[in-house]
Amino acid sequence: MTSASPRSSAGPARRTVVAAAGAAGLAAALTACGSGDDSAGAESGTALGKTSDIPEGGGKIFKDQGVVVTQPSAGTYKAFSAKCPHAGCAVGSVANGVITCPCHNSQFSAADGSVRQGPATKGLTSTGITVSGDEIKLA
Numbered sequence: 001m002t003s004a005s006p007r008s009s010a011g012p013a014r015r016t017v018v019a020a021a022g023a024a025g026l027a028a029a030l031t032a033c034g035s036g037d038d039s040a041g042a043e044s045g046t047a048l049g050k051t052s053d054i055p056e057g058g059g060k061i062f063k064d065q066g067v068v069v070t071q072p073s074a075g076t077y078k079a080f081s082a083k084c085p086h087a088g089c090a091v092g093s094v095a096n097g098v099i100t101c102p103c104h105n106s107q108f109s110a111a112d113g114s115v116r117q118g119p120a121t122k123g124l125t126s127t128g129i130t131v132s133g134d135e136i137k138l139a
Contacts, residue, residue, distance in 0.1 A: 046138045051077065051131060059094035059110055066090075067127050068099055069136055072111035077131050079138075080113040080124035091124070099124065 048062050048069060054077060059070035061082050068082045068091055080099070082091050089103035098116060099108040106120035113124035128139030 044138055048079075048129070048136045048138065051134045051136060054136070057095075057097050057110070059099065061091060061094065063090065065138065067129075067138070068094060068124070069129065070094060070099070070110035072097060072109075077129060077136060078111065078113070079127040079129040079136075080108070081127055083125075084120060085122040085124065086118075086120035 046065060048065060048067065049060065051071075054060050054069055054071040056071050056074050059068055061068045063082065066082050067079050069077060069079045071077055083089075084091055084101035084103065084106055086101065086106050087103055089101050091099050091108070092102035093100045094110055097110045099110055099113075100106070101108075101120070104119050105117070106115065107117040108114065108120070108124050109116055113126055115121065115123050130137050130139050
């Protein structure tokens, strides 16, 4: 009398499936966390735009570079990551001194990136820029 294995040979072993699912979950988690660098890969020195493109009290979102540039007061320019720290969505608008994320309506100060309204609990990450004449570039 021989004993047959209770496992069918028609599919992968349970252990293989569980290990693959765990590896996929880990990869997704690491991708979501990122390296801590909120930029979209734009290089230092990349031209963003002209100072005339940035309205006083407002700003402009540079989607391809993952940056939002603001002008909280005349002649003062600030830049932040365009990635909301709450759920990773891209911020959607800048007006009246407020940067707003459309996903859950988190709001941030255009002057310093701090949280004005949640659900975000962390502010936007500051990004270095240089202003030379009327040109704004990533630092």
